[in-house]
Amino acid sequence: MKMLEFDGLELDADPDVTADLLLFRKHFLVMNALYRLEPVLYEQGYELSISALHIQLHALENRTVSAQQVLAKPHPLRSYYLDWSEFEKSSNAYVQKLLDSFWRRYFSDHRIEEACQVLGLEAGAGPESIRQAYRRLAARHHPDRGGDAEQFRRVREAYELLMA
Structure with a gap:
């Protein structure tokens, strides 16, 4: 990624290019090159594992397919x-849209995980399990029954999020 800054590539020829767009373009070039390299390495007996945070080369033991x-x-x-x-088609607006979408999903997943914890459920619990956990906890924490109003609010919000 650092070498792309000095390679004479005009990724930021437009003065309005944001740092996010420049980073996206560098990342795209690296990932494009890795995916183009993947079949070449496979034919040479190597598997290239590619993810956003980890790239690793493995020697293949037995290659039975092309x-x-x-x-x-x-x-x-x-x-x-x-x-x-x-x-x-990458532009400042395009990259901003990608980033906004990522952060919405990230916080949504985090909120769902927290909601499951509040209700004492495993991730991916079904509607009936969610209802049962909600009823049990709502009865225990309802302020009219001497429960904690704040905890009842958290239980209700968790239920509403998971049932949406």
């Missing part, structure tokens, strides 16, 4: 990063 067979399986990230139009 790179085309392995890479023919649907892989949304590979498809995204190999689609050059995604890079071409």
Whole structure:
């Protein structure tokens, strides 16, 4: 990523390019190169594991299928990063939209996890389990029954979030 700053690439030729857009473009170029390198390495007996935070090369023990067979399986990230139009349409607004979407999902997942904890449930609990946990905890914490009003509010909010 650092080398892309000095490689003469004009990723930020437009003076209005934000730091987020510049970072997106660098990241896209790196991921595009990795996904293009993946089949070459596979044919040489290596598997390239690619994720946003971890890239690792593994030697393959027994290769029984070709790179085309392995890479023919649907892989949304590979498809995204190999689609050059995604890079071409990148703009400040496009990247801001991606970031906003990420943060909404991130906080949503976090809130769902917290709601499950409040109700004493495992992630992915079904509606009936959620209802039963809510009824049990609402009866225990309801202020009209001498319970804690703040805890009752948290239980109700958790129930509403999980049932939405």
